[in-house]
Amino acid sequence: MVNKRFAFRKANWEKITFWFVFATLVASTAFSLIHVILSPSGAVAEVRFQKLKSDYVLMLIQCIMGIIIMFLPSILERKLQINVPSFMHIVFVIFLYAAIYLGEVRSFYYHIPHWDTVLHTFSGAMIGALGFSIVRLLNDSEKVSINLSPLFVAVFAFSFALAIGALWEVYEFSFDKLLGLNMQKFAYENGSLRIGRDALADTMKDLIVDALGALGTSVMGYISLRFKKGWLEKFAVTRIRPIKSNQDTSL
Template sequence: MEKRTNKRKWNWAQILAIFVLVTLVISMVYAIVNLITAPSGNVPEGQQTKGDYSLMLMQCVLGVVVLFLPSIISKKMKFVIPNAMYIVFIVFLYCAIYLGEVRSFYYLIPNWDTILHTFSGAMLGGLGFSIVSLLNNDERVTLSMSPVFVALFACSFAVFLGVFWEFYEFAADSFGMNMQKTMLEDGTMLQGHAAVADTMGDLFVDFLGAFVISIVGYFSIRKNKKWMKNFEFKKIDEDKAK
């Protein structure tokens, strides 16, 4: 009699998610310890303050929550997120929070913030295409969109979320954070045009990334390119799942 062994199959998306989760949890502990011991007020150049560690802790907590969000939403809405899209999302989360905030890449690597905003614009534009695809495959929704309208929706969706993120950064900075980078690493506060340059630059590259992916998506839909299927949400057939 053969014994059945139920071995769980791991994929790269799950492995990366666990790696990022562990990294963020360790970073949270690191931020809490330093939040207790770090000086407040004026500090020597290059030394981080309590405000820096508060921002680090908040970002890591948000990262852990957001990491689980796709899985929660997909289970509730009964659809499958492709591994390719989830991996892109996890890599972005790691680069933005761990490398950017914990490892200070925002200050150490020139244009790191700009690169991430461009990437996020493209990623959210791709998410817009996936949402339309999911609605098209839902029998309860009667939807027929031209490739132009789908591309416009994807671009608008990405830019809207980019604007919403800037609202979040502005609100966080009201509590002494420095998400909009209006304060340099040495504590110097930017004034006038320089103070809003980060926000406007972020919005511009958000649009640029979304626009590029929308153009690519438009021609891919028109020419029926199959590679886009790797990034589309798949509705779960409840009859087959039973």
Template sequence: MKKKRNLAKRKRILFIVIFILLALSVVYAGIMFTRAPSGVSTKAGELVKSDYVLMILQCVVGMIVIFLPAQAEQRFGIDVPDLMEMIYFIFLFCAIYLGEVQNFYYRVPFWDTILHGFSAVMLGALGFFLVDFMNRSRTLHLQLKPFFVSFFAFCFATTCGVVWEIYEYTADQLLGTNMQKFMTADGVVLSGHAALGDTMKDIIVDMVCALIIVMVGYWNLKRMERRRMQPTMKLVETTTVTKDD
């Protein structure tokens, strides 16, 4: 019990720190937006107005979605594990604060790919958790087999990845941002097959990483199912032996 309280305390501290960082980043980006040049960057590392628009958008979205676990617990009675919430907060920190505000997407090689792999694994695990919650619900009366649980988790993680790509495309079209990385850090606009590279890479990484965590989850569920069936099988064998005697 003490360990659980300590974990909950760390979760609250992590939540507050990340929320404050995102709020301060919105203020910072708003100030820099008024000073930044318009159009396309002409110098390496120079940020233009569209970059700060993207920074503000991402931080505001982060400040909203960081409340999703708490809202799910309050409205639907889902008891999201504290550790899973902390991993979710850390992902938002890495994706938004480090990725957009500190510009890790350009500073750190494969940062975007790492985050997509991380998010696919996290969402796949969340898919397993949601099915487990529905299986334990007294109103739904679900008892899904390991294959269908794994299939749901895979579809859930992959769909979330696709929705994210749609969000990136929509933001780029409406706000003139560069979330889909169709333009390099030096301002070179990609075209044709090269322009599709980032989006297709993200979707492929999402699917592959989701498939990996789903395979691990499926193997674990099958092992647990066999363990549950062993006492029943022994009982049947004992009953059969008794009847024969």
């Protein structure tokens, strides 16, 4: 009875977190769309820290993408017959809230020191944990007969997180170029451009802290696998086994 109640509370927290963040992003989408229409394209000299039309376009894109990505775990669960743990799902949704709503809509990237650095470090660690889950699914697959060493799994998880971090920077650069956005923070909030190494610093810092976050998870995961500590169990994506019928078991 206690276990059922505990599982019920966990499921409730997962749903509450999901729908709270979903409602926040939907409201932020409407907010940013209105300001895309009403905001000026160029800066007004008398106004400090004014958000321009391009800033709200970025905000709109981020909110829409966040809403779509929120449903990705449940889609993958159905398509691939896997189970994403409630804890990992909650952490993922909270990360989207911190990155999109707090970071972009509430301008934490500009007003809270190192907000972007903290999120990139955390994302590197989270994607590293996902890398461990991918290998675990392959090891557990009946179609793929492999059994990889803890060291190889740790190196794969680290490399996987770095690759995703690099692809994210490519995405930011491409959208900045195509739509005139400022995802890579090559300009200050008032629109003035950063100069020289300062313009490159944001991208390189993001990649470095991605690597540090992934390294932390990889080392912890290696120790966990090597000495069977089970430290990453809360983040472990597992395969859903089909329930055999009585007819199957009798054969």
